[in-house]
Amino acid sequence: IKAGLLPEGSKIEPWDWWYYAERVRKAKYDLDEELTKPYFHIAHVMKGVFLAANRLYGIKAEPLENVPVYNPGVKTYKITDADGSLVGIFTTDPFPRDSKRGGAWMNNVRDQYVDENGNEVRPIIVNVCNFTEYLSIDNVQTAFHEFGHALHGLLSKCRYPSVSGTSVKRDFVEMFSQFNENWAFQPDLLK
Numbered sequence: 107i108k109a110g111l112l113p114e115g116s117k118i119e120p121w122d123w124w125y126y127a128e129r130v131r132k133a134k135y136d137l138d139e140e141l142t143k144p145y146f147h148i149a150h151v152m153k154g155v156f157l158a159a160n161r162l163y164g165i166k167a168e169p170l171e172n173v174p175v176y177n178p179g180v181k182t183y184k185i186t187d188a189d190g191s192l193v194g195i196f197t198t199d200p201f202p203r204d205s206k207r208g209g210a211w212m213n214n215v216r217d218q219y220v221d222e223n224g225n226e227v228r229p230i231i232v233n234v235c236n237f238t239e240y241l242s243i244d245n246v247q248t249a250f251h252e253f254g255h256a257l258h259g260l261l262s263k264c265r266y267p268s269v270s271g272t273s274v275k276r277d278f279v280e281m282f283s284q285f286n287e288n289w290a291f292q293p294d295l296l297k
Contacts, residue, residue, distance in 0.1 A: 143240040148200055151246055154296075155253045156183075158289040163261065164188035167196065177203070185260055194218065194229040194260040202236040210235040210248050212255035217267035229271060231259040247290050254286025255279070 112118065118126060131137060156167040167183040175182060179201045185193040197215070202208075215230035233252040237245050258279070259271030272279045289295060 139242045139244075142243055146241040146243075146246050148237060148239055148241060151241055151249050152198070154290075155249055158250070158286070158292070158295055159253070159257060162289070163257070165193055165260075170195070179203075192228050194231060196256055196260065197230070197232040199232060199234045200237045201239075206234070206236065208236055210252050212252050212259065212272065214259050214271055214273075217270040217273065218259070218262040218264065219267040219270055220265045226263075229259050229262060231256045231271075247287050250290040251283045251287045254283035257286060258282040 159165050159167070164187060166186050166188075168186065170182040170184050173182050175197070177199065180197055180199045183196045183198075185196050187193050199206075211234055213232050213234065215232055216227070218229040219227050221227055233249075233256050235245075235248065235252060237249070241249065255272055262271040264270050267273070
């Protein structure tokens with residue numbers, strides 16, 4: 107195969123996408139992602155995730171110490187609005203372990219809703235991933251993607267839990283996470 111061209115009569119199937127995308131990336135950019143990982147320590151990536159959310163929505167993330175967590179690698183944050191009011195609690199479980207399935211996802215531990223007395227109940231959101239201490243470019247984008255789901259849950263303001271946060275139609279669920287991916291490699295955040 108010359109310069110990424112397929113033999114005549116070949117057909118690329120959907121499952122071939124990543125194979126050929128990697129070949130084109132290698133041919134065009136010759137990027138070794140292992141060389142970029144030292145620049146993307148998990149703590150720095152999370153600072154960037156929170157900085158983007160602060161600039162976009164005015165919210166702040168403050169680490170919560172001495173709260174019970176189900177694993178020592180789990181970190182918990184109090185998310186507040188610009189006026190200091192509680193937006194919700196955010197927990198991140200970034201590292202792999204034997205008892206954890208692969209992949210990355212967001213869960214609502216508690217949905218946002220309004221109770222029977224008219225009191226607003228703020229959400230508790232968790233992002234679960236399987237990152238190493240230093241992230242690949244793809245993992246950086248995944249961190250922003252999953253926090254987009256978390257933002258969807260955290261910023262929810264509705265009466266009923268059945269439509270709170272990500273409890274919406276499937277393609278609408280992905281809108282906020284994909285929007286949030288756009289901020290992962292903004293030059294001012296990379297600084």
